Amino acid sequence: MLCKLLIVFTLVSHAVSDSCVRYTFEENYNNWLENQWGSVCDNFPFWIAGKYSDLDVTSPNERSNSFITPLSSLSCVSSFIFTMNFGGTIEVNTFVKATQLTDQITILVHMHPNVDTVVGQGSIIPLDQNFVAGWRNVTMTLIGPPTYEGFINIMGMASPNSTVLVDSLRYIPPSMDESECIIYENLPQTKN
Ligand SMILES: *[C@@H]1O[C@H](CO)[C@@H](O)[C@H](O)[C@H]1NC(C)=O
Numbered sequence: 001m002l003c004k005l006l007i008v009f010t011l012v013s014h015a016v017s018d019s020c021v022r023y024t025f026e027e028n029y030n031n032w033l034e035n036q037w038g039s040v041c042d043n044f045p046f047w048i049a050g051k052y053s054d055l056d057v058t059s060p061n062e063r064s065n066s067f068i069t070p071l072s073s074l075s076c077v078s079s080f081i082f083t084m085n086f087g088g089t090i091e092v093n094t095f096v097k098a099t100q101l102t103d104q105i106t107i108l109v110h111m112h113p114n115v116d117t118v119v120g121q122g123s124i125i126p127l128d129q130n131f132v133a134g135w136r137n138v139t140m141t142l143i144g145p146p147t148y149e150g151f152i153n154i155m156g157m158a159s160p161n162s163t164v165l166v167d168s169l170r171y172i173p174p175s176m177d178e179s180e181c182i183i184y185e186n187l188p189q190t191k192n
């Protein structure tokens, strides 16, 4: 009996991935554009990459130079596929300075390959003129089976005088403390 329990426990702990996944848009964004899944982003333009040096927004970290931003029509892009778990957390770090109520970011987390199954969602949508411009994290706790493959789909639009951007994102497995999954790890101390 004990032996049987141990076997079951071992199988379960192997099935649950405990990898922190991070992405900062500092490099390889073209890989995203070349690998889109299902028809999720069909008929929409892609988000485009940009640099904080061209913008009047201070990046959230000294290591962060790049972001993605949508066009003035509804724009879409999907991440790479990675292993997700029920109870895991996805956090997307965004900045929105709205001038129109159509400015927005909507995140949908899809299973793969059955992309019609949405396992997480969140958004930044200004509801009125009192919306305060600034950084916000869209945080989603995933549902679905214990372990599956999935990807993050990012939709959004920005009218010409607005700023809408996504700086980075991370996936924290349910078994991990968020402090073990820091997006921009501290720069190593330089010795003098
Ligand atoms: C968003 O989350 C990051 C951790 O990934 C944190 O450092 C940052 O302060 C958060 N931003 C806001 C606006 O809460």
Ligand SMILES: *[C@@H]1O[C@H](CO)[C@@H](O)[C@H](O)[C@H]1NC(C)=O
Residues within 6 Å of the ligand: 099, 159, 160, 161
């Ligand atoms: C953007 O701002 C400029 C200057 O304030 C203004 O003339 C223009 O109409 C604005 N455009 C939109 C789409 O709101």
